[in-house]
Amino acid sequence: MDASKLPPLRGSSIDNHPNAKRQQNGITVVDGNRQGNGINQLSYPYGLYVDDDQTVYVADESNHRIVEWKWGATSGQVVAGGNGQGSGAHQLSYPTDSFDRVVPQLGSAIWKIKLTIGSIFNSMINFNDNGTVSGIIQDVNGPVKGLCYMNRESIKQTCKHRKLYRYARKLGRVIMKGETSGDVQHIIQISLDCDSDAMLITVDSKKPFCHTGNHSCFCIQTSIKANLATLAEHIKSKINDDSYTGIMQRNPQLALAKVTEEFWEVIASH
Numbered sequence: 436m437d438a439s440k441l442p443p444l445r446g447s448s449i450d451n452h453p454n455a456k457r458q459q460n461g462i463t464v465v466d467g468n469r470q471g472n473g474i475n476q477l478s479y480p481y482g483l484y485v486d487d488d489q490t491v492y493v494a495d496e497s498n499h500r501i502v503e504w505k506w507g508a509t510s511g512q513v514v515a516g517g518n519g520q521g522s523g524a525h526q527l528s529y530p531t532d533s534f535d536r537v538v539p540q541l542g543s544a545i546w547k548i549k550l551t552i553g554s555i556f557n558s559m560i561n562f563n564d565n566g567t568v569s570g571i572i573q574d575v576n577g578p579v580k581g582l583c584y585m586n587r588e589s590i591k592q593t594c595k596h597r598k599l600y601r602y603a604r605k606l607g608r609v610i611m612k613g614e615t616s617g618d619v620q621h622i623i624q625i626s627l628d629c630d631s632d633a634m635l636i637t638v639d640s641k642k643p644f645c646h647t648g649n650h651s652c653f654c655i656q657t658s659i660k661a662n663l664a665t666l667a668e669h670i671k672s673k674i675n676d677d678s679y680t681g682i683m684q685r686n687p688q689l690a691l692a693k694v695t696e697e698f699w700e701v702i703a704s705h
Contacts, residue, residue: 557587588600
């Protein structure tokens with residue numbers, strides 16, 4: 436392999452003097468056992484990272500894996516990939532200098548199923564006293580579809596199956612959204628707010644979310660009703676004012692005349 440094409444060595448946050456000199460002759464700390472796919476071999480390594488403990492992480496490009504080599508070890512340990520080339524959650528495809536994308540310590544735990552995505556989220560969330568957290572459901576195209584409540588188990592199931600599971604407070608159990616209606620909501624992304632006490636769950640589903648059959652619980656009809664109710668309350672609050680609105684409310688004949696006037700203006704405009 437052409438050494439001139441290798442990316443620069445990346446290290447930890449250890450301070451190095453800008454004029455520091457390196458030894459020209461060193462020792463082999465990784466591999467040295469010819470090219471191959473064994474745990475003590477590499478195939479076209481492309482990119483290195485050294486952490487604070489002097490552990491070396493190698494992007495083993497042709498073996499589609501990230502390999503960890505501890506100080507003094509005679510063989511490495513696969514911490515990411517190693518399951519053939521691919522785009523699956525358990526695979527890599529020709530990894531190069533990809534350590535901004537694969538955090539070795541966390542990646543190792545996830546790849547070995549010591550940790551799950553759901554358990555990671557549960558450790559980050561500030562749950563309410565009743566053990567729930569609000570989840571805002573947003574369509575992948577932007578509109579908000581609704582709100583549901585999540586608990587630890589529903590978050591685990593949501594992350595595991597990549598479908599929305601919610602905590603049904605009336606039933607007191609976790610159910611999959613669309614379990615009976617078929618309106619399954621497929622998960623695209625999960626985010627937390629700045630206080631980690633609310634979730635934004637992005638879904639990709641053309642199926643309705645609301646139990647009324649509407650795409651969103653915040654449908655147009657609901658907005659109109661809310662706006663009319665607000666307007667009615669505002670008008671009622673002015674009944675004792677000296678404004679024209681207040682005078683009309685106290686004088687039904689004047690109000691009728693105003694409605695008639697507006698009616699004929701609408702007719703004339705068409």
